[in-house]
Amino acid sequence: MARARTLDDDLLIKVMKRAARPLSAYDLLDLLPDEPKPKPPVIYRALDRLSAKGQVHRIESLKAFIACDGHKHNHETVFTICTDCNKVEEIEDHGLCDLMSIWKQKTNFTAQQKTFEILGQCAKCLAA
Template sequence: MALNQKSLAKILQHAETLCKQREVRLTPQRSKVLELVCAADGPIGAYEILDRLRQTIGNPAPPTVYRALDFLLEQGLIHKLESLHAYVGCSHPDHPHASQFLICSDCGDVREIESSGIADSLRQAQKNTGFKAKRPVVELLGTCARCQISNDRKV
């Protein structure tokens, strides 16, 4: 997750391009929130964003953050981790895609995966049911490989 300046700038620029194409407004606030989410070292909560926003904007209130987050979610520029109440930058905002996350309950590590198998099976399920997903949520809560090993050692 830890991001260098270069790729951060690239992400922001890319977001700007996308929004222009889509004729939606990536305002300074929204852009700043996107920056904070992407620059964060892992998933970040709305109120943590709010705190960091204080260093840029004078006295922001919760709705400020939530409005920006809603916009960014709609544009697919960020993902929400429902089970963590936290947000992460989207690694490839061009093509809408099922966000798939592995969330380790032991160490807190969150990893985004991009399994075409999962994506395919979700598509198939939609075909079968006539359901049309706007925002797929796939979050596997459990134990990452590393923590399984260190847990085994303890026992």
């Protein structure tokens, strides 16, 4: 039985950071230097693995991924997304964690996934 191909996590993160923009799995395929190119399931497995480690984040509204900017993720993370240029910034918010805790107590609801995305215009696009 053939072994499933794996991608080097460090290489994938390096490619993502070099791109400096959110990337879909197919964007990543195009940017990877390996020949032959890995198949899409290999990319998705690598992204799942890196996401579980907190090293990449999925930006739901863009259906894309970004490399983590280094936060420890002890608190909730908010992503600001420019609707003009698609620039994404990761912001760690301690107050949001407190608010989520209060909300959980009031509603008796436990969130399984917490993704906070704020869409708008970045300063550069707003000034243009």
